[in-house]
Amino acid sequence: MKIKKNIAVSESGFLFDSNTGDSFSLNETGKQIVKMLNENRSEEEVRNYFLNNYDVEEGTFENNFNDFINMLQNLNLLENEG
Amino acid sequence: MATKEKLKYERPVINKINAGVTDKFGMSTKMEIIEEIDSVKITDLLNEYGSPVFAVSENTIRKTINELKQSFTTRYPKVQIAWSYKTNYLNAICKIYHSEGSWAEVVSMFEYEKAISNGVSAKKIIFNGPDKSKADLEKAINNGSYIHIDHFDELYDIIAISKTSKERPKVAIRVNMDTGIYPQWDRFGFNYENGEAWNALNRIMLSEKLDLVGLHTHIGTYILTPSAYGVAASKLSELAVKLDKKYNHKIKYIDMGGGFASKNTLKGAYLPGKDTCPTFDQYAEAITNAIINSEIDPQNMPTLFLETGRALIDDAGYIAGTVLANKRLASGRRSMIVDTGVNMLFTSFWYEHEIYPAQEVSSHTEDTTIYGPLCMNIDIIRSAINFPLLNKGDNYVLKRVGAYNMTQWMQFITLRPNIILIDTKGKTHVIRENETNETMTALEKIPEHLK
């Protein structure tokens, strides 16, 4: 899973799609996930990072993570896999 | 045990930024947080009394009724408030109003007897409504309560009773009228414009068996235009003047009913209720000006009665509860399921109830639909609200739920929760216990063949 190349992410969680001109805002956790995806970290690594560092149960995170990835896909921000 | 302090988790979100577009109210969406009610922590309330829980602030009740009194008594010499029982008839709540000097306004024998058992003198009960049986009327007449007549059939019942009863019935009529507002309530009482009200007053006077003590109206509820009350007060004053002219009879009071708006936001309203709701001063100005400027003899000014309901108690009531789940709908919308359903929040059919997180949240929000826990499609608390990202297990507070919910709620699918009073010292008291399975089955009976 990778964020598209034409997308810039700022430190403050501001995301800009240079193809469409759309901009987006991320909250802290969203920003952290996008950052890790940009660093080519695996899903597994993201999950472990959150479970180790955040006060969250595995099931809840799993749900939220899948939902978040869906959102990124719907917004056309992810590289097409394969 | 983990040694490292973990970071507070919030579910990850991404929101598209629509430059220049504000929300419907054109205001910032910065969310207020309610962590306590009258210095009582929401988390403590929920831990002690379960989730969800109704909490009523005694402080707010007393403060609000004194604001209402202040607005009217500074403008008019004789003012009497009668607590409208149907708005919230929990005994503890009624007793607070009575301790502030309120009479009782009731619309059924059930409410009438509740008022008596709350220690209200029968002579300080106003008996309104279209449903009074002959037995109810006899009782109210013998006790010396004020009876507000709704229709001619009731008037004839009272005249019939008066022929044999020892006590003279003390009566008023309820008048409905055009005050310039829509909808005009014409199903209760006698109409002003078509002469029905004057006709009823003449019949009462000619019967010579009834004491005509007052004139009553209740022009509607959640009335946003104080001037409508001015019109109504003028019309009642007009009737008072006609009675004085024709019969040399002076009525003792004019009762303006209830109907002042609370600060809740009506569904479909463009601006939030807290910005559009008139003040007590505005209502008081309209009503008292109309009476004072009428032709009523200044030596015999009638007492002004008020039966204010929702505007007195809405702000004192809260529901605190817990998020059950978050869910993405097929349409892509975020939905949040909470443990307060429309079964205990009847007013969610009229209002966009204010809901707030009960703990720290980040400034991120998402367009959310908030559902109650019932397995019913109509169970929607807010259909669209920009709401912070609460997690399962987080707490929320619903504001301004003091009126009608604790009387119109229904036991449906699940049991009703505790109602807590927070007294003026910040101490909490259960004023209605949560229901149990036993409460619900106590009245049921099983026929022999099904045992």
Ligand SMILES: Cc1ncc(COP(=O)(O)O)c(C=O)c1O
């Ligand atoms: C006769 C009468 N008086 C007073 C009230 C209280 O009205 P509100 O809550 O609008 O002030 C009602 C409510 O229906 C009513 O019917």
